[in-house]
Amino acid sequence: MRKVVFYLVASLLVLSGLTLQGKGYAASDSHNEWKNEIKKLEQDKGTTFSKEDLEKIESQVKDKLSSDPNKVKTLTDYWENEPNDTLDRANLLNLDDTVYGTFEWDDVDVYQIEVKNPIELVVSGASQRGIDLGFLLVDGNGNGLTPDAYEIYDGVQVQLYVIPEGTYYIVALDLNGGGSDSMYALSAMNMEYIDRISGDDRYETAIEIARAGWPNGADNVVLATGSTFPDALAGAPLAFQMDAPILLTPKAKLDKRVRNLMKEFGVKKVTILGGPNAVSSAVENELKKDMKLTVNRIQGENRYETAAAIAETLLPNRTAVVVDGGNFPDALSMAPYAAMYGHPIFLTDSNELSKATKDAMANYTKTYVIGGPNAISEKVKKQLPSPTRIQGNDRYETSIAVTKKLKLPTYGVFVATGEGFADALTGSVLAAKFGAPTILTKKNQLPESTYKFFKEEQTTDYIILGGTSAVGPGVEDDILSLD
Template identity: 35%
Template sequence: MKKELILACGLFLALPLGQGFAETSPVQAAEQRMAAFKQNGMMQNEMKASGFNEYEGAFYEEEPNDVMGKATFTEVDYSVQGSINNQAANNGKDVDYYKFSISEDANYLLYATMMNDQYNSNMKVRVMNASGQVVAQSTLEDFEDFTIVTVEASLAPGTYYIETTNSFSSSLEEDYSMDHMIFEELEQFQRISGNDRYATAVEISKEGFENGTAPIAVIATGSNFPDALSATPLAYRVGGPLLLTTPNTLPDTVKKELIRLGVEEVYLVGGKGAISDTVKTQLEKMKITVNRLSGADRFETSVKIADEIGAERGTVVVATGKTFADALSIAPIAAQMEMPILLTNKDSIPSSVSTFVKEWGVDETYVIGGTGAISDATAKKLPGMKRISGKDRYATNSQIIDRFIDEIDPFVTFVATGTNYPDALAGSALAAQYFSPLVLTDSNTANIATKTTIQKYMDSTAVYYIIGGEKALPQSAIDQLFE
């Protein structure tokens, strides 16, 4: 894996507790970390003398620390705040030392930046063992708007020292921030799957809410797609997983996941034909409040969901209600951009959809799919219409990702089969949390448009989440994308 991708992951992991993928992408995390450091920089001088500050989660430089024997104590997985003071008295070279220990073999990562990042290129950081031997030294990583000093090393158990200097000027006085951590190598390909579509959706939920809770969840049928196509933006809005159920009974795996997450409220998507009152009763017996969102047909159901989400941005997505691929391709992006997904016929707009568009003052519509899915005559009736389409579902999926690449982050990319909907549906909700694209691929032979998209963004991607088991999406199909 490329070091800059590990770095981006590290930047994300170093965010304050509770700030997750649903709120920021890894590169945005880096930018926010920089902004936060600069914003707080004026207060640092007053706080340095206090050593570790529990509220800030940081260790502050304690002078004098210009030799290893007087190194300021720190711990991995915390921030270190200090200042370079080059002056005539120290021959224009302030040296700061910090001391830490690790108890087992570990992959170590440090990244640092000066308060004024124009001095970063002259900042030098070295990691030394207890004997003073250098075991790793810094390199400079370039991002679009800033640079970061990084150190990466494989360390054995023991005590280590961080040496920090900056040769920019003999009269330099500037604050810096360092974060150092132990990290696990990310596997480039990670498959999320269960014994069936219901268990796969649960495994996706566990991935997205590994250590957290989700007071609200969305449940759709795993038996048919129409009612479920608009559910992803709703799951994103309520901050919960998108789980699947059979029409007549709630699977035990889903019950256990609801309990694990501490779910108190559920949105059932679809009418009684899609999810029976038996399922509703089972949920209520679990002391869960149930809200059913359904209409007379799939089109009105999509409107009911859209009403719950709202269209404050004035923008909606419109896709065919006859097939699933187009709606699922746009689902995680629609969620991230707070755009409800409305369904329509090929040659006419259902009255419920027209009413929603009018009442919410919609002024921009992304029509997904070609004229075979939604005719030009139909599309032109929608305000501010912009069509996104390709010659087939895979080309359309690729066009969507290209169109919105500036709004998403392919650092983590989700891949699901384009020949069935359940895995892609549940995966789209997690992709939305990660600000990630969802790539649909043929389970037998890779489409050229899909291969082009994967390879176009592969240098920006650290992890590929493969949604579904080998039967749904075999590894051979994944391998074709990288040939």
């Protein structure tokens, strides 16, 4: 019913002669788009909406809206609710939605916007004939702000403001004085930017991530196998401490592209994660003998010991991270934060605390346990010092839970597939350099919880890690549809 109301309200505006650009409808084709939507709805319901039907629904909706002046939202459209002529009586306008209104004589209409993150805010407005629409953004103290950019396109006024988080107001008036039956529309939305760092495969994607994060090269790199995840899971804090990108290679032979990047970067030292079963001795010898590089290998008898050995190379820290050593998503969600704050990442079995991790816990007073009881059981958790569990219903919600619990900034995020480890792993150090979280996604669409999270947090900047075979175009489409 809510969807029906939305399209019927839109059609009423078209029938009344209003031509607007809002929510992505171009002024030149909005009439046809809305008309087609109504036609589809009529076909679905097996009926035809008469003008009287539309007017009746409009009346019902307006009555409902007027019953609560602070909750005038239907779906993505609003009618103004008078009186709204002062800041303390402003109508609440959610970002990305549109409000419709009229002006009485000498009327001023005020709309309140809550901005949770620093954003580039676009405020747009248009009106029917009879109104000379004027509007301006003001801050919480009522001070008018100067737009950073201003345009008029096809009758639509567009203002761009670069603003920090806070409470803002749109103040609108008819420069002719008002008093007509004509309508106006206002919309406010955040500008979204999507970038993608990718290569033809995981090895090249890691190279492109390195170029993005270390444009002037790097003395050190961390090298891990691109075939399996365990040895590299704990590597992000070490790489961040060394200011080194994480590169990947096949087990048996150094990838030629990785070799070329090391030369391009002027690399002097390579730290290999894992034993010869992960990165072979042949690769190590090529680095040492052919390329004349200093090589340090960090390894243990198993993945748990390797993680513990990596932890020993980090600067002293009293907080540790413990993740399931049998799977990768939870570690990837936590890796940027752990890297930023130097928290070592330890691995354990789900139902039995690994010996290497248990022995190391004597050095820590606090632990973050990432993932639910299926990942790390309560039995294991109880053996850890002052444990705090961070979890979601699945790997995607866990990445959100990590971001929320640890209060990571959300205006800019890295997005990576939750179905593979490589891109999020090599991107974790870059995310840490930006102080940003890594949010996991399905291949071809944002999970519903992630879509809602981005919407609520007013996220504006997205860096996708990996090519379209990892994070498909459907994810970009979902991000763009947030407006």
